[in-house]
Each structure stands twice: as C-alpha cells, then as structure tokens.
Amino acid sequence: MSLTAKDVAVVKALWGKIGAKADDIGAEALGRMLTVYPQTKTYFAHWADLSPGSAPVKKHGKTIMGAVTAAVASIDDLPGALSQLSELHAYKLRVDPSNFKILAHNIIVVVGMLFPGDFTPEVHVSLDKFLQNVAWCLAERYR
Amino acid sequence: MVEWTDFERATIQDIFSKMDYESVGHNALARCLVVYPWTQRYFGKFGNLYNAAAIMGNPMVAAHGAVVLHGLDKAVKNMDNIKATYAELSVLHSEKLHVDPDNFRLLADCLTIVVASRLGTGFTADVQAAFQKFLAVVGSALTKQYH
Numbered sequence: 496m497s498l499t500a501k502d503v504a505v506v507k508a509l510w511g512k513i514g515a516k517a518d519d520i521g522a523e524a525l526g527r528m529l530t531v532y533p534q535t536k537t538y539f540a541h542w543a544d545l546s547p548g549s550a551p552v553k554k555h556g557k558t559i560m561g562a563v564t565a566a567v568a569s570i571d572d573l574p575g576a577l578s579q580l581s582e583l584h585a586y587k588l589r590v591d592p593s594n595f596k597i598l599a600h601n602i603i604v605v606v607g608m609l610f611p612g613d614f615t616p617e618v619h620v621s622l623d624k625f626l627q628n629v630a631w632c633l634a635e636r637y638r
Numbered sequence: 639m640v641e642w643t644d645f646e647r648a649t650i651q652d653i654f655s656k657m658d659y660e661s662v663g664h665n666a667l668a669r670c671l672v673v674y675p676w677t678q679r680y681f682g683k684f685g686n687l688y689n690a691a692a693i694m695g696n697p698m699v700a701a702h703g704a705v706v707l708h709g710l711d712k713a714v715k716n717m718d719n720i721k722a723t724y725a726e727l728s729v730l731h732s733e734k735l736h737v738d739p740d741n742f743r744l745l746a747d748c749l750t751i752v753v754a755s756r757l758g759t760g761f762t763a764d765v766q767a768a769f770q771k772f773l774a775v776v777g778s779a780l781t782k783q784y785h
Contacts, residue, residue, distance in 0.1 A: 526763055527763040527766055530763035530764060530766070530767050531763060531766050531767040531770055547763045600747060603751060604750060604751055604754050604761075604766065607751040607752075607754050607755045608754045608755060608757075608758055608759070608761055611755035611756070611758070614751075614755065615690070616668060616669045616672035616673055616690050616693075616694070617672065617690045619669060619672070619673050619751070620672055620673040623673055
C-alpha cells in the first residue's frame, strides 16, 4: 500500500501542524503503548522507570518521534532513509515487527487526541499508511 | 471469565454513560470505511461510498454506526458475561453476515480514536487500556461462534 502524492502532501501538512509538539506526542504514545500493551515492556526491562511521563519514557519517545520526523523529511525515499535504523532494529534491538503496528496505533491515538479537528478520516488514512510504510522499511533487514 | 478491576468497570460505565451514541457510532464506522476501505465489502447496499465525503455524509452509514454502538450496550450492561451475551450476534456475524473477525479489531481501533478525540486529555493511558480491553473482549465474544 504505497504512498500516493496525496498521502505525502497530507503527512507533510500534518507534520507542519504538529511542529514542536512532536516530542510530547512521542513520549505520550510510548507511555500509552507500555500501559495498554504491557507485553511491549519486555523490551525495556533495563529502564528504572517504565511509567508514562517518566524520564526514560520521555527521552525515548523524543528519540523515536525525531526519527519519524526525519522520515517525513525523506518521505520520497523511505527505504534509503531508514536503512540504518532497520539494521539497528534487526541485528541489535530485535524488536518483533508486530510492535511497530502497536506503536503506530498509539501515535495515531495521541494525534487524534491533540488535533481532533484536523485529524479527519482522510488525514488518518494517510498517516496510517505512512506509519505502515515506515514499519515496513524498519523490518527490511530482518531476514 | 474475564476479570475486571474496579477501575476498569467504572471507566467503561463512565465512558458509555456520557457517550453520544449516534455521533460516535457514525464517526467510528465512517472512519473505518475510509481508513480501511476493504471494509466497504460488507456494505454493498449502502449506495454512495465513493470517497470520504460521500461516506461521512451517507445516512445509512450514520444509522448503522448507531446500531453497532447500541449493540455494545449489551456488553456494557453484562460485563461479567459478555461471551454468552453475544453468542447469537456471533452466529449472525459468522453465518449470515460473513464478517472477517479481524474487522472487529479495525472498528475497535477507529472507535478508540473517536472516543480519544472526544475526551481529549481525559482519555488517559489507563482509560485507553480499559477501553481497548473491553473492545477486545467484545471482539473475542463475537468471534467465539465462528467455525
């Protein structure tokens, strides 16, 4: 389900709106993921504090959203832009790719909460497709 | 049997007692049809579903969204016996409607997003967890009679 020109335009516009809130969205989405899908906590057993709003969660949410924001900037070549991150996730982190869908869902929930007027079904479908493409590229090097 | 904490019970009752069933149902179903267009396969008789505007404005979609949300009421009122409560509806979805059970999850996700956008910051992570657990139990009960 590749991105159309419309999807690209919608995602870029949405990111324009999100602007500086990206860090908060990342932290909130990660915190929700850990709460709503507790099995995802297994990847973070080395953190002292896994509660939403904790320092490690905030920091890591910011890291993740930073990477997603960079992906928006390179939306015309996601496989290339995400190649190194894919290697990281494949060989070092070994995150089961089903978790990318889970995090994507939570990013979408938070965007819907913070931008209720802007997050129409059309914007939703483009964001969903974009995040699925990011997930696909992240899983590229797995096998 | 599903174990519910006091928080989960209270959260579910609270969300549904304040909910505008017609509006939320309409929006959730319409969103599902737009975001996951293959779900339109079940609504061949609904007329114009050609684009997002048509779907959002389609009165049959609105009406059916409300039907689905009111159907969730059964579970809200029978949280300790959702499986039995939905036995007949499960048979209906399997044998008459032939709905792929994965669609229950897709609609549940859209419903979560609509409720989240209505409640804003009130939709905390714990509230989200309770709501998604409730919808997962409903989906599981609806799938139970499939064979």
